[in-house]
Structures are given as C-alpha cells and as structure tokens.
Amino acid sequence: MNYVLDFSVVLEKMPDLLVAAMATIGLALAGMSLALVIGVLGVAARTSAIRPLRGAVIAFVEVIRNTPFLVQIFFIFFALPMMGVRLNPTVTAIIALGLNGGAYAIEIIRGGVDSIHRGQVEAGLALGLHKAQVFRLIVLKPALRAIYPSLTSQFIMLTLTTSVCTSIAAYELTSVAQIIESDTFRSFEVYFTITLMYLVISWMMMGLFALISRHFFSYPVR
Structure with missing residues (x-):
C-alpha cells in the first residue's frame, strides 16, 4: 500500500468545513425546533376529542416512522414541484428534518403525557384552570421532564441525519466534504476529519441539552 497521508489539503480547506459545520448545526436546530412544535401540537391533537384529528395524527406518525428519511426528503424536493410546490434545498431539509423528528417526538411526548395521573388533571380543572393551562402547566412540563433524555437522544440522531440532506445538495458538512x-481525492483525510467534526457537534448538542435540563427541568434543591 503506497498511500501516503496528507492532511495539508484538509487544513487548507478547514475554514470551509467550519462554516459548513455551523450550517449543519443551524439545520439541526431549525429541524429540532420544528419537530418540537409538531410533537407538542401533535400530542394535543392526538388526545383531543375530535376523531378525524386523532386519525390524521396517527396516520402521519405511521407514514413518517415507517418510511426512510431519504425517501421523505426526495418526495418533498422532487415530487412536490409536480404539484406546484417548489422549495430550495435548505428549506426542504429543515421541513424534512422537522417532519421526521416531529413524528418520533409525538410518540415520545405522548408516552410522557400518558404517565401523568388523571387525578392531577382533574385537580387542575377543579382549581378553575382552563384546559390549555392544565395541559401546559400540569401535563406538559412534568411529561417533558420524564421523557427529556429520550427526546434529546432522538434530537442527537436528527443532528446526524442532516448528513442525508447532501442528497438534495443542501449546504451542510457532508456536502462540502x-x-x-x-x-483533492483525499478521501481518508477528508472523511476522517468530518467524522471527528460530527463527534464534536454531537458532544456540543449533548452539552446544550444538559444545560437546558439543569435550567428548566431540574428539581429545586431543598
């Protein structure tokens, strides 16, 4: 084997890789934000008294969870233009990540909501709270505290899934790599470097989630 390692080309292109890494983090955070909104609204709809609404949420979750992410992003980017809906790669990537993460978030959050005792909800209603206040104050926050580790693990996976967005030429770390x-034809050096960069991004996300957990979900110290 005569291959000689040469990381000088990677060092030369490091500014481009760092900018692309920031774009990857931006895609991930935007996708997570959309996924969290979809998750919360989806759970509210899933537990509503309107049967067609519940059915629509169940169908959405089943379709997203049982189809590949690559097919989902291709459908949005290549199939929707046939219906007159044209989106640029970045917007497509954010929507696809949000929908994919949202479907999993719905089931994760629903598990946490179902763990809340019915008596707590009835007590909130007895105190005169509106149903929306009961859901937000009595159900949602304790449920999020319970499922926070599972939810953040799913969001870490969503961060790594951004690499698939290179398939539609979205600007992110893998596409630049x-x-x-x-x-340069320096496959080992380039992909070894971005492997380390993805590890760093994941560790940064875990640190961010730990900080959020301590600030919003930790129990008060007596």
Whole structure:
C-alpha cells in the first residue's frame, strides 16, 4: 500500500468545513425546533376529542416512522414541484428534518403525557384552570421532564441525519466534504476529519441539552 497521508489539503480547506459545520448545526436546530412544535401540537391533537384529528395524527406518525428519511426528503424536493410546490434545498431539509423528528417526538411526548395521573388533571380543572393551562402547566412540563433524555437522544440522531440532506445538495458538512474530496481525492483525510467534526457537534448538542435540563427541568434543591 503506497498511500501516503496528507492532511495539508484538509487544513487548507478547514475554514470551509467550519462554516459548513455551523450550517449543519443551524439545520439541526431549525429541524429540532420544528419537530418540537409538531410533537407538542401533535400530542394535543392526538388526545383531543375530535376523531378525524386523532386519525390524521396517527396516520402521519405511521407514514413518517415507517418510511426512510431519504425517501421523505426526495418526495418533498422532487415530487412536490409536480404539484406546484417548489422549495430550495435548505428549506426542504429543515421541513424534512422537522417532519421526521416531529413524528418520533409525538410518540415520545405522548408516552410522557400518558404517565401523568388523571387525578392531577382533574385537580387542575377543579382549581378553575382552563384546559390549555392544565395541559401546559400540569401535563406538559412534568411529561417533558420524564421523557427529556429520550427526546434529546432522538434530537442527537436528527443532528446526524442532516448528513442525508447532501442528497438534495443542501449546504451542510457532508456536502462540502464531498466537494473537497472530489477536488483533492483525499478521501481518508477528508472523511476522517468530518467524522471527528460530527463527534464534536454531537458532544456540543449533548452539552446544550444538559444545560437546558439543569435550567428548566431540574428539581429545586431543598
């Protein structure tokens, strides 16, 4: 084997990789935000008294959870334009990540909501709270505290899933790495470097989630 490692090309392109890494983090955070909104609204709809609404949420979750993310993002980017809906790669990536993460978030959050004792809800209603206040104050926050580790693990997976967005030429770390690799033919050096960068991004996300947990979900110290 005569291959000689040369990381100088990677160091030369490091500014481009760092900018792309920031774009990846931006995609991930936008996708997570959309997924969390979909998750909370989906659970509210899933537990409503309106049967068609419950059915629509169940159908959405089943479709998203049982189809590949690659097919989902291709459908949004390539199939929807046939119906007159055209989106740029970045917007498509955010929507696809949000929908995918949202479907899993619905089931995770629903598990937490179901763990809340019915008596707590009845007590809130007896105190004169509106149903929306009961859901937000009595049901949602304790449920999020219970399922927070599972939810954040899913969001870490969503962060890594951003690499699939290179398939529609969205600007993120893997797409930039592919361009550098095709220009330099230094496959090992390029992909070894972005592997480390994805590890760092994941650790940064875990640190952010731990900070949020301590600030919003920790129990008061007596």
